[in-house]
Amino acid sequence: MLRDSEDYTATDFEYMRHGDRSMTMRLFRPNGDGPFPVVVDLHGGCWTKGAVEDGYERDAYFAKAGIAGASLEFRDGADAYPTSLTDINYAIRWLKASAARLCLDPNRVGVTGQSSGGHLAMLVAMRPHDPRYAGIALSEDGARIDATVQAVGMTWPVINPLSRYNNATRLKNGPDTPKWVGDIPERHDLYWKSKAAMAEGNPMLALENGEPVETPPAIWVQGRPDPVHDYRDPDSPVDLNEPERFAANYRNAGGEIEIADIEFATRNSDLSSEPLVAFFKKHL
Numbered sequence: 001m002l003r004d005s006e007d008y009t010a011t012d013f014e015y016m017r018h019g020d021r022s023m024t025m026r027l028f029r030p031n032g033d034g035p036f037p038v039v040v041d042l043h044g045g046c047w048t049k050g051a052v053e054d055g056y057e058r059d060a061y062f063a064k065a066g067i068a069g070a071s072l073e074f075r076d077g078a079d080a081y082p083t084s085l086t087d088i089n090y091a092i093r094w095l096k097a098s099a100a101r102l103c104l105d106p107n108r109v110g111v112t113g114q115s116s117g118g119h120l121a122m123l124v125a126m127r128p129h130d131p132r133y134a135g136i137a138l139s140e141d142g143a144r145i146d147a148t149v150q151a152v153g154m155t156w157p158v159i160n161p162l163s164r165y166n167n168a169t170r171l172k173n174g175p176d177t178p179k180w181v182g183d184i185p186e187r188h189d190l191y192w193k194s195k196a197a198m199a200e201g202n203p204m205l206a207l208e209n210g211e212p213v214e215t216p217p218a219i220w221v222q223g224r225p226d227p228v229h230d231y232r233d234p235d236s237p238v239d240l241n242e243p244e245r246f247a248a249n250y251r252n253a254g255g256e257i258e259i260a261d262i263e264f265a266t267r268n269s270d271l272s273s274e275p276l277v278a279f280f281k282k283h284l
Contacts, residue, residue: 034103044115118157215255
């Protein structure tokens with residue numbers, strides 16, 4: 001478990017409670033005076049089985065580069081959509097409200113996530129004012145603080161939950177089910193409850209349906225080959241894999257996005273964090 005080093009200080013904070021349940025984050029803050037830009041980091045795990053510790057290595061890497069990283073615990077699994085977004089939206093606002101005492105810059109805030117966490121990162125960035133996500137108020141002093149972010153980074157996100165569910169379900173019901181399918185359909189069912197929810201909480205379809213959303217600068221880091229996240233949706237008339245399809249939609253909506261390809265075998269190393277650090281240094 002990563003703690004302090006000569007480059008950063010790692011501190012745990014409780015940012016909110018749900019009854020007796022404490023919701024925490026570990027903040028990896030560069031040593032020095034600050035104020036520092038900060039990136040909220042969202043773990044993956046098919047919305048059901050990830051852990052806050054999954055982001056520690058990445059956030060320590062951010063901190064060594066002069067960017068604070070906040071590994072976030074949030075509700076998921078049977079708590080169901082949209083509880084994750086409610087917690088994440090609140091955490092962004094909490095960090096902004098606490099910026100002065102934490103030596104952070106509230107005007108340089110980003111969000112990142114891996115796999116299902118990448119989906120959540122993009123969705124919270126696109127809909128910072130959604131009343132379902134922003135429904136838990138800060139203290140009166142923080143009433144005017146919102147959850148807008150200046151940049152969003154994704155590593156192999158599940159950008160289209162409905163497409164991934166349909167794809168995995170078809171393959172699971174077929175004669176030669178790939179090993180990667182596993183229990184993906186069941187995990188989608190646990191969190192999303194319905195296809196209608198998968199379609200609504202869907203960054204890809206939000207753009208294709210013309211929803212007015214925020215489009216901060218974005219990066220999609222993709223390990224290839226990767227049939228779990230990088231595939232062509234057979235239900236879409238667009239002849240592009242999901243990363244390129246989303247990027248085209250994002251640009252059409254006025255956003256700036258880049259796709260950074262890495263080797264699949266290196267995706268759990270610092271090589272997947274290097275493009276993120278360069279991106280956030282540019283935009284925060």
